[in-house]
Amino acid sequence: MADYPYHLVQHRVLFDGTPVTIRPIHQEDSGMEQEFVRHLSPDSRYYRFMGTLLELPPGKLKYFTDIDYERHMAFVATITQEGKEIEIGVARYVAAEKSDSCEFAITVDDAWQGTGVAGLLMIALQETARQRGFRIMEGLVLATNRQMLKFARQLGFKIHHEPGEGDTVHIELQL
């Protein structure tokens, strides 16, 4: 079990003035992370009816929340609603096979897209990756996801179209 990096907790403000906390994920965030995942589903009400909630199975949930903060890092963006901490976005990186590179992924709740939370998460993630000694941050994005590609360019990512794989593009950032 790694020590929780308290020094990486930040308090910021979204474009609309909403206070948001950007902090590394904690083992005890399972409940909050699970709620976040459930909330992502557009048809979440149907899942309740069928009795199968859309959620992370126990193994995966543990993988997402019980991290070492070095080779596997994840930042969550949270707000407070009625006294409860709610997750509105998560960005993580995992060390890739090549030792100086890491792969990242980011997910933001639909309702909170365009509020600036993605930028805050990515900046925190990139900074940490740089400090941990990674030289490259990379990822796969759907070619049709123009929004994400525009965002990636703004952050300084270079975009490479994979030959023979029209559907995804590979993006790479020199840290």
Place this chain on the structure above:
Amino acid sequence: MDARLPLTLDVITSAEAGTLPGLFLRRCERTPDGEGYRQHDAASGTWKSYRWREMSAHAARWRASLAREGLAPGERVAVLLGNSVEWVCFDQAAQSLGLVLVPLYTTDSPENIAYILGDCAARLLLVGGVGQWRVLVPLHARFPQLSRVLCLSRSANVPVTFGVEVRFTADWLLADAEPVSMRVADPHGLATIVYTSGTTGRPKGAMLSHRNILANAEAVTRIVPAYLEDVFLSFLPLSHAFERTTGYYLPIMAGSCVAYARSIQDLPEDLLAIRPTVLVSVPRIYERVHAKLQQQLADKGFPARVLFGWTEAIGWRRFEAMQGRGRKPGTGAELVWAVLRHLVADKVLSRLGGRLRLAVSGGAPLHPKISHCFLALGLPLLQGYGLTEAAPVVTGNREEDNVPESVGAPLSGVELKIGEKDELLVKGPNVMLGYWSRPEETRKAFDAQGWLHTGDQARIDDRGRVYIMGRLKEILVMSTGEKVAPNDIEMAITQDPLFDQAMVVGEGKPYIAALLVLNAAAWREVAAVFALDPDAPASLGQQRVRDRVLEKLHELLRSFPGHAQVRAVRLSLEPWTIENGLITPTMKLKRSEIELQFAAAIRDLYAGHAIPV
């Protein structure tokens, strides 16, 4: 197929089988040394044969390996593979552990696949190559339940997968597995969720039980007998209910062999290599053989066309006579037929391998002109009708009772009724359990008396034969109040080799117009006739080209009423594909998508036109 060879009937009934894995088990026990499957091995360039006893061993190995994943009965596992022996092994392994199998189309878009994986909350996915998984990685948030990906072919480029472990089957399959016993499933329990690629909106998962499928396969064997000696050539995707039931479970029931075609492109060669005795297909394949035939006749010249015409005419009379409709041709004609059969008919049928005793068509309407041609040449071509929600076959022509314009009479055990707006309603042991996680859609599909609403308009004649008149939602009502079935018009248009794809519009409009995708090669010929540059975009917009097209359409639609004639066209060379989201994996037009994308073009088709005569 030589009718003198013995044909052995050895059908395992639905009752004997109990469940889908039970069916497979019984077959492997009953005819262990019989040939079950044939598959092309790329490395050696030969067709490899699999006996039932070998399949049993393979499936057991997959089962033992899958059991170690610790999945609970009822959990869903998905498969994204082309038709193959591996598909069968995975399906059997999953079924025998009480897992629910969710088949995916390999041609489907990543978004659609991600949607389905999330919707059914799949825990495990089997893919053919890492590339298929890579395109899903950016969407992984949509299917949080997935924890494991199995990949058939080894490769180096495995992306980091954020909580999903990727393993290659060569490493994952246990070499000396402790045999794991099959879990006994409830025959009425959920066996598989088959997503219908919706022509509108998101795909819906039809929940089918073991009994739904077994009852259906057995009922089909009663109208289309299958024997131990039969060889099926499988090329329609197993993710489609039609191939699943009639091209996979039915052959197991009958003990027939199934050979997996390498690809649609290799089909002509594979037909000659395998020489199937039964062909299960969608109309498109028969259309293509027919189109090729027409082209060759056109090239060969007048005498060849006359000869073919005779063959068709006499052949058709023989067919009608055998069906009890019309007089048998006289001895003279029979002699001519014997010669023509050798000279003409057999040559055409040899392209299909030359051993076909039966061809089945389903999944879409088959143009009578095509079925007439093959029937006249002596090939028993049987059209049927069904829908995924009915596991899927509802009606079918029989060899001895074949009216090509109809889709046949209902299978035994299937009840039919015509409801409001001429909608065909179905009841039977094959009707689905409902839509997965869609209580509202399920309620809409069934009425209060439990009849499944097919969404197709039909009529039933006094002999119980069904004639499909059109899709309920796809009837266009013009501003004149006149009704038009766009499917029929489109089907008539695409008979012509110039038109690859066609979509008819005219809802609430004074006349019918069409969006047409031209065949590139045929277009070059037409452009040459008009001394136009085929590659210049302006060429397609030339008035004389449009006039020529309208003339052609007038000819193709001559049997249609006046109000159904096409008055305006928009021509394009850009095909509507699965990738650009304009057609479904089963090649059906996504009308609302096409209308959306070409909204401006459609408006132009009606701009400033007075109502024409």
